[in-house]
Amino acid sequence: MSSLLQLEYLDAVLCMMELPSITPFNGIKSRSDDFQALHVALSYRIHWVIGYFDQFLYFYRGFLHFYEKTLPENCGYSSAQPYWNWSLDIDNGASFAESPIFDSVYGFGGNGACIFNWTGFFGNSTPTNSGGGCIQDGPFISYNLSVGPGSSVTNHCIRRNFNNNSARWGKVTQVANTTKQSNFEAFRQEAGGVFRPPPNKIHGSGHGMISGEMGNVFSSPGDPLSYLHHANLDRVWAFWQNIGLEARVRDISGYTTSGNRL
Numbered sequence: 001m002s003s004l005l006q007l008e009y010l011d012a013v014l015c016m017m018e019l020p021s022i023t024p025f026n027g028i029k030s031r032s033d034d035f036q037a038l039h040v041a042l043s044y045r046i047h048w049v050i051g052y053f054d055q056f057l058y059f060y061r062g063f064l065h066f067y068e069k070t071l072p073e074n075c076g077y078s079s080a081q082p083y084w085n086w087s088l089d090i091d092n093g094a095s096f097a098e099s100p101i102f103d104s105v106y107g108f109g110g111n112g113a114c115i116f117n118w119t120g121f122f123g124n125s126t127p128t129n130s131g132g133g134c135i136q137d138g139p140f141i142s143y144n145l146s147v148g149p150g151s152s153v154t155n156h157c158i159r160r161n162f163n164n165n166s167a168r169w170g171k172v173t174q175v176a177n178t179t180k181q182s183n184f185e186a187f188r189q190e191a192g193g194v195f196r197p198p199p200n201k202i203h204g205s206g207h208g209m210i211s212g213e214m215g216n217v218f219s220s221p222g223d224p225l226s227y228l229h230h231a232n233l234d235r236v237w238a239f240w241q242n243i244g245l246e247a248r249v250r251d252i253s254g255y256t257t258s259g260n261r262l
């Protein structure tokens with residue numbers, strides 16, 4: 001992706017944050033809130049699904065399709081929805097935090113301010129003493145979300161809390177473990193959910209690495225990186241489907257109802 005296109009994409013995301021909302025969800029203001037609020041409303045069918053193995057794959061394929069259509073139609077973006085191939089940033093020997101995706105000009109900005117002993121939005125996470133506060137740089141530094149954290153409706157900044165421990169689940173070997181599965185049920189279980197107990201999986205890895213808003217099962221699309229993370233998961237799914245397209249494009253399975261909350 002050229003630097004020029006990176007800036008164009010970031011501008012379009014900012015534009016979505018400024019355009020007025022068109023859906024009736026409670027408390028929302030912008031076009032990007034429309035998307036985030038829809039995700040919050042359907043969280044029990046996307047993430048809180050029986051057995052920890054979420055159904056985010058179908059949901060996000062449609063969700064990203066509409067997001068990808070809205071960026072050019074409403075905000076003049078001229079290309080396809082980009083993805084973030086986190087494996088490249090994890091397997092290169094450096095910390096994932098060095099990734100150019102966190103650049104303050106051509107990327108999404110970096111970690112949140114460090115808040116010592118921050119235990120998450122709801123006081124139930126183990127402190128990492130990495131970040132936890134509002135993002136400190138990049139194009140979204142002064143943006144206030146209207147939806148979240150969780151299913152609440154409050155004005156708040158985008159928080160991040162980088163977590164290296166989650167990065168190891170996003171390695172190329174983990175992606176290969178996912179794409180070698182022979183049917184959809186095994187594939188989606190290997191892709192994993194957010195709130196599945198360790199060992200974590202590629203889906204949880206991207207959310208957990210960034211954490212903060214991005215680590216929240218309800219309000220994660222409040223961090224624009226969520227769309228790039230899920231576009232990459234969709235790419236992995238498409239790769240798997242293309243191994244035997246005829247059968248795999250129709251292969252779906254699993255629960256669609258909510259499991260017990262942790």
Ligand SMILES: [Cu+2]
Pocket residue numbers: 056203207220230
């Ligand atoms: Cu997700």
